[in-house]
Amino acid sequence: MRYISFEKSGKTLLGVRDSGGGIRTLGEFTLEALLADGVDLQQFAAQHTGGAIEAEEGVKLLPPLRRPTKILCVGLNFKDHSAESNFAQPDYPTMFLRLHTSLVAHQQPIVRPRISDSLDYEGEIAVVLGKGGRHIAKRDALSHVAGYALFNDASVREYQFKTPQWTIGKNFDGTGAFGPELVTADELPPGAKGLLLETRLNGKVVQSANTDDMVFDVETLISVLSEAVTLEAGDVIVAGTPSGIGWARNPKLLMRHGDVCEVSVAGLGVLRNPIVDEAAA
Structure with a gap:
């Protein structure tokens, strides 16, 4: 469905x-x-x-959920991405939060802020919970998943790295593309395993990986997060991006006005967003 x-x-x-x-x-x-x-x-x-x-x-x-109860994002969940970002691969999920005010829908513009020219793409899968809880056993975790969607965790890198905490660079208005639909869990392999995840910028593939390459799979993320946080129905877990980000390239490949960014996963379709400059005040 x-x-x-x-x-x-x-x-x-x-x-x-x-x-x-x-x-x-x-x-x-x-x-x-x-x-x-x-x-x-x-x-x-x-x-x-x-x-x-x-x-x-x-x-x-609209985004499948416009005001999720929580948007829990996972950083450094692909080894090649950790390496290209010059981070040692962590043995515990690297978590940060997104705000619902950053969300945009399929076909709606991702907004490049006028105060920075460092807008980067990050194609990911989003896990939407149908029920929550604390101390969820890994063996039971997938029964808590309602479905999946695509996410572009577009990041303003200049602001992401102004401090050791990444949150501000991940929460500019109009930078969290989410959609195009919520696909119920029965439509995909358990845990969305074995699926090709790709990001294309202006038609060129810039990220390509298999969801099997995630360091922490979906059930691990749910179980580990629930050790600390009461998960709720309607929570969204954005599960991490593979290597190929623009910031790690030489020269850097950043998104600018007029570009089109697409994220695709087999079974989830294509999340497509044009890039526009933020309007002047």
Whole structure:
């Protein structure tokens, strides 16, 4: 099941993709509310019928979840990326937080801030939790996953490295691309393992890796995080990027106005975003 969040005619709506690529509307619901209520997403889609939208004219796509309870991001989760970033590979997940105010949807612009020319791409998978808890055993962790989406953890490197904490460089408005849809966990291999993850900038592949190459797999991340944090339905875990980032290249390859960045994973589709300069004040 592929859930899509969108606006049409002034209403915030939830729908599912049909086999032909159109949208079957479910009503004025949000994934945040459904997950918080413990709703089975497959049953919900089967029980709610609405109009069909065959052409997306007048549809404004939204991130699958607009206000996730938490956005927990994992750094240095691919060994080659740790090496290119001149970090020793950590033996514990490197965590930082994103804010919902940084999120943008599929086809919506990622915004290059006017105060810095260091906007970089990071293609990743996002894990959306359907239920939470503390001290979740690794063997049970995947039962807590509602589904997966794509994420571009676009980073303002100049600000990321102004301090030892990366948070500010990861939270500029309009830099966290999330979508295009929430794909329920049954549509993918357990833990989204064995899938090709690629990032393309202006059509050229700049990152390519297999999700099997993650140092900490999805179930490990859920289990380890839950040792410290009460996880909740609607939490999003952004699981890390592979090597190939623009900041590590010589010369650096940074995103600029007019560029188009795409992140793809088999089964999750393509997350596509143009890059635009922030408007002058």
